[in-house]
Amino acid sequence: MTQILNYNNTDIRGHLEVVKVFSDGTEEVHFSDSNVITSGMGHTLLKAFSNPSTYNISSYQIVYFQLGVSGDASLQVSSTGELSSALAIGDYGTANFEISTHDLSSGAGASSVPFGIIPFSYIKKISPARVMYQIFVGENACNSQTLNEVGLFSRNPDNAATEGSYLCAYRYFTPLEKNDSFSVLFRWVIEF
Secondary structure (H helix, E strand, C coil): CCCCCCCCHHHCEEEEEEEEECCCCCEEEEEEEECEECHHHHHHHHHHHHCCCCCCHHHHCEEEEEEECCCCHHHCCCCCCCCCCECCHHHHECCCCCEEEEEECCCCCCCCEEEEECCHHHEEEEECCEEEEEEEECCCECCCCEEEEEEEEECCCCCCCCCEEEEEEEEEEEEEECCCCCEEEEEEEEEC
């Protein structure tokens, strides 16, 4: 007998903490609140559970992020498919993380969009149903940008020939003017 998956986006929730980290190791919490799980998470999970087992599991992993500068509270809805104004590749400055340029399948479906890559060592299962993603933006990255939105993206759930990511979680936060006197750590916990 085939078991039917009963999935609802409201079953998944998350929390984002934006922390300023200074060179002496001290931390200052800039923002802390729940996030929005978007329909891209539902699409990614649907594809993960319905595609043949021969498909590469890495296609469904949430390993990308984007930062933006024009977010607002009106984007705090599940239908949001992209950041309001994601940083261009040059806006990341001297990034301490790798950047992948590929398609955005959700939202406007833009081509050749930059995404930061979250290293696997920064993704931790902290309980059977909770995963923490840590995005570390170093002192030399994103300087002179007033950051106020962030998104987590799945890799390529459609298994497209040209990689296409879906926005899975989004959060608008209190504007933070980034400069080289501190790094920023995004601690993002998603609970399934």
